Amino acid sequence: MMNPLIRKLERFTRLSDADKRLLQQAATARIVNYDTHQDIIAEGEEPTDVNLILGGWVCRYKQLADGSRQIMSFLLPGDLCDLNIFLLRRMDHALATLTPVTVAKISRDLLQQMLNADPRLTRALWWEVLVTAAIHREWLVNIGRRTARERVAHLLCEIYFRQEAVGRVRDARCELPITQVELADALGLSAVHVNRTLRELRVAGLIDWRDKTLAIPDPAALAAVARFDPDYLHLDFEGERFDAEC
Amino acid sequence: MMNPLIRKLERFTRLSDADKRLLQQAATARIVNYDTHQDIIAEGEEPTDVNLILGGWVCRYKQLADGSRQIMSFLLPGDLCDLNIFLLRRMDHALATLTPVTVAKISRDLLQQMLNADPRLTRALWWEVLVTAAIHREWLVNIGRRTARERVAHLLCEIYFRQEAVGRVRDARCELPITQVELADALGLSAVHVNRTLRELRVAGLIDWRDKTLAIPDPAALAAVARFDPDYLHLDFEGERFDAEC
DNA sequence: CGAAAACTTGAATCAATTCAAGAGGCGTGG
DNA sequence: CCACGCCTCTTGAATTGATTCAAGTTTTCG
Numbered sequence A, B: 001m002m003n004p005l006i007r008k009l010e011r012f013t014r015l016s017d018a019d020k021r022l023l024q025q026a027a028t029a030r031i032v033n034y035d036t037h038q039d040i041i042a043e044g045e046e047p048t049d050v051n052l053i054l055g056g057w058v059c060r061y062k063q064l065a066d067g068s069r070q071i072m073s074f075l076l077p078g079d080l081c082d083l084n085i086f087l088l089r090r091m092d093h094a095l096a097t098l099t100p101v102t103v104a105k106i107s108r109d110l111l112q113q114m115l116n117a118d119p120r121l122t123r124a125l126w127w128e129v130l131v132t133a134a135i136h137r138e139w140l141v142n143i144g145r146r147t148a149r150e151r152v153a154h155l156l157c158e159i160y161f162r163q164e165a166v167g168r169v170r171d172a173r174c175e176l177p178i179t180q181v182e183l184a185d186a187l188g189l190s191a192v193h194v195n196r197t198l199r200e201l202r203v204a205g206l207i208d209w210r211d212k213t214l215a216i217p218d219p220a221a222l223a224a225v226a227r228f229d230p231d232y233l234h235l236d237f238e239g240e241r242f243d244a245e246c
Numbered sequence C: 001c002g003a004a005a006a007c008t009t010g011a012a013t014c015a016a017t018t019c020a021a022g023a024g025g026c027g028t029g030g
Numbered sequence D: 001c002c003a004c005g006c007c008t009c010t011t012g013a014a015t016t017g018a019t020t021c022a023a024g025t026t027t028t029c030g
Helices: A004-010 A017-026 A108-117 A119-145 A148-165 A180-187 A191-203 A219-226 A239-245 B004-010 B017-026 B108-117 B119-145 B148-165 B180-187 B191-203 B219-226 B239-245
Strands: A031-034 A039-041 A049-055 A058-063 A069-075 A094-097 A101-107 A173-175 A208-210 A213-215 B031-034 B039-041 B049-055 B058-063 B069-075 B094-097 B101-107 B173-175 B208-210 B213-215
Touching: A004 A017, A004 A049, A004 A119, A017 A108, A017 A119, A049 A108, A058 A180, A058 B119, A069 A119, A069 A180, A069 B119, A101 A108, A108 A119, A119 A148, A119 A180, A119 B058, A119 B069, A119 B119, A148 A173, A148 A180, A148 A191, A148 A213, A148 A219, A180 A191, A191 A208, B004 B017, B004 B049, B004 B119, B017 B108, B017 B119, B049 B108, B058 B180, B069 B119, B069 B180, B101 B108, B108 B119, B119 B148, B119 B180, B148 B173, B148 B180, B148 B191, B148 B213, B148 B219, B180 B191, B191 B208
Parallel strands: none
Antiparallel strands: A031 A101, A039 A094, A049 A101, A058 A069, A058 A094, A173 A213, A208 A213, B031 B101, B039 B094, B049 B101, B058 B069, B058 B094, B173 B213, B208 B213
């Protein structure tokens, strides 16, 4: 099995064979499986491992006192959760599965060793953190300033383009194995309104979402509705430049 | 002048005299002043320097096509903007001043040298990045899931507690040198509604904001209204632990 | 096959926006 | 030094986008 993290990081920087071996080893040492809708880490816990998602979808969320929750990220295979455990003692949010999920647990010490041994890996992981931050910023704009229609369309675009970048789009279709409630929790909207908005987009012929699969017949058209600009995903291979400098 | 960045980082980790000298040097090499309401960097630019704020307030924002904008962070003295310039080529957002501002420009190369020379400094800056991310996540919750009343109260609490942590609160009062429009742009609300909400909080005796100064006579009471929990600011001195490990 | 979860739709309600108009403060230039 | 224009703040009234409540349908899964 090709490690999806290696694949992702290589989009950014060249990794030596030693790097890859180290990563591959780290990613197979301790594999854990989770069912759908389970917490991987709860808010307030003190994590000791970093979770590398090998398969399935995960979300980052906070639960409020009144029962509502806000999903803050969707994490896909190859994504690394909680790099922050190095520095922040307690989780200020939770991670939960949206589908059955396989993760590799990488201990703090091991990751520390890897980072010490290899500055290139360090920077590759830093890049990962910064791209995540860029996505968070765009979500802030999305939730703060866009209409429901734009908001829904925008998030669907993001999910589509993120997957396209890692070769997970075929025939204008990608996976979307989440519920409308979860989409609503990510968008700061009610589930009912998300449902109505999806219908609008559907009857307009912009999307076709069923069987956990999202089809976007004309991505440019949906992007126009969403006023979506993929720049913030930093999908261009900026590592070329970086690599030359090191 | 005591460098506010050193002060902040020392809350997290111990810095050697050499570290401090280096930082102090970096922070005085190239000083630039800006007027109120000026862009420090525009969206799309390719920055070459990191900006260290020495005095004044700055915000991070994105402007939308329809003219509305979303402010994504408030940056105070000691805050470092754009650590991401190392890795992301183009700015996917802009930085603007909210008051007259003094900035130290630190060149990419110099910062690179500093990071190479000192892993402790690297981690201290990484911590800075992660705390920023934690604040972004909380903003997402705030904008996505809280009522206007809670939202306004929550942001005021954040601003108050952040300043308290660096000794900028006296007699339950701190600086708040921004306009209601800017507050609205940060909260994803209209300026009119922010105005009404502030009035509510004012007549309830929870806040007193005038002359660019915010007074919160009973912070616990306002925090209760906002359902504010300062954990996400990671103000506790977690560096103690970290320092022991290195 | 039956129960639970997910989706769908309508109707009533509400929170927040928009529009509009006026008051107050500030800086600049005549 | 006053007048003018601009920005900020304030408030009311009308409107709207989104929520809530409620009920029914479809899908999923054990």
